[in-house]
Amino acid sequence: MQNIRYGFKIYGNHLENLSLLSVFLEKHSDRIKIVQVNFDLLESFPNRKYLIDLLTRYDLGLIIHLDDSDDLLFLSQLMSSFSSVPLVGIVMHGAVARSMKELNLHLSSIAEHYECFISVENTKHSTNFYKKAIKKTPVLSFCFDVGHNWINKTELEKSKFLISRINMLHIHGVIKGNDHERLSRKNRKSLVKLLSRISFDGGVVVFEIKNIFYLKREVFSEFDKLLVASRREYREREKGQNAEQGHPPLN
Numbered sequence: 555m556q557n558i559r560y561g562f563k564i565y566g567n568h569l570e571n572l573s574l575l576s577v578f579l580e581k582h583s584d585r586i587k588i589v590q591v592n593f594d595l596l597e598s599f600p601n602r603k604y605l606i607d608l609l610t611r612y613d614l615g616l617i618i619h620l621d622d623s624d625d626l627l628f629l630s631q632l633m634s635s636f637s638s639v640p641l642v643g644i645v646m647h648g649a650v651a652r653s654m655k656e657l658n659l660h661l662s663s664i665a666e667h668y669e670c671f672i673s674v675e676n677t678k679h680s681t682n683f684y685k686k687a688i689k690k691t692p693v694l695s696f697c698f699d700v701g702h703n704w705i706n707k708t709e710l711e712k713s714k715f716l717i718s719r720i721n722m723l724h725i726h727g728v729i730k731g732n733d734h735e736r737l738s739r740k741n742r743k744s745l746v747k748l749l750s751r752i753s754f755d756g757g758v759v760v761f762e763i764k765n766i767f768y769l770k771r772e773v774f775s776e777f778d779k780l781l782v783a784s785r786r787e788y789r790e791r792e793k794g795q796n797a798e799q800g801h802p803p804l805n
């Protein structure tokens with residue numbers, strides 16, 4: 555898949571997970587282009603140094619993940635120490651619910667300075683919440699977290715507006731009510747259906763799976779296949795709809 559840049563999120567014990575990631579990259583650096591980290595990983599100096607070395611060695615981009623309580627001003631100060639690595643984007647949870655006007659100005663200057671994208675990611679809020687946030691803060695794109703969408707039953711794929719603003723997918727499984735798991739067979743089936751609804755054909759795809767032992771080459775080739783299946787499903791549905799409306803099928 556030429557038009558997809560795959561990434562992986564680092565969780566938990568950061569140094570340990572960073573070294574596991576480096577073992578994977580030694581063999582398969584062709585599959586991963588991006589590493590996504592939580593803000594707290596950047597605060598500790600040994601982690602920061604290890605991470606910068608890793609990103610530089612394998613020519614990887616960085617995505618910073620912000621939680622609700624993370625401070626944007628502190629982030630921009632901290633990021634100056636990351637000037638040597640390409641910042642691909644920033645993704646945030648509910649921070650957009652704070653003062654929109656102030657946030658808009660601040661985010662626009664960060665996006666311009668670092669030439670990166672800034673996305674809001676769905677958690678438990680409704681379609682309207684994200685729609686409103688993106689309309690009021692135009693620098694924001696939409697990160698569609700499929701696991702959060704399943705677990706919170708938000709059905710955001712029904713919004714044409716949100717679909718049109720997707721630039722990144724967060725992929726993880728939901729097993730027995732827990733998210734950030736591997737993709738089960740049931741999850742993979744639902745994922746094909748979901749991808750066919752949003753007709754996703756490119757962008758950033760970050761796997762957010764807590765257990766880094768799941769980080770295998772097959773994860774990426776499996777997703778490639780799911781995407782091909784979803785495109786087929788999308789085309790078949792379109793064909794069916796056209797036939798129903800008496801239009802000639804599209805080639």
Ligand SMILES: [Zn+2]
Nearest residue numbers: 675699724762
């Ligand atoms: Zn996510």
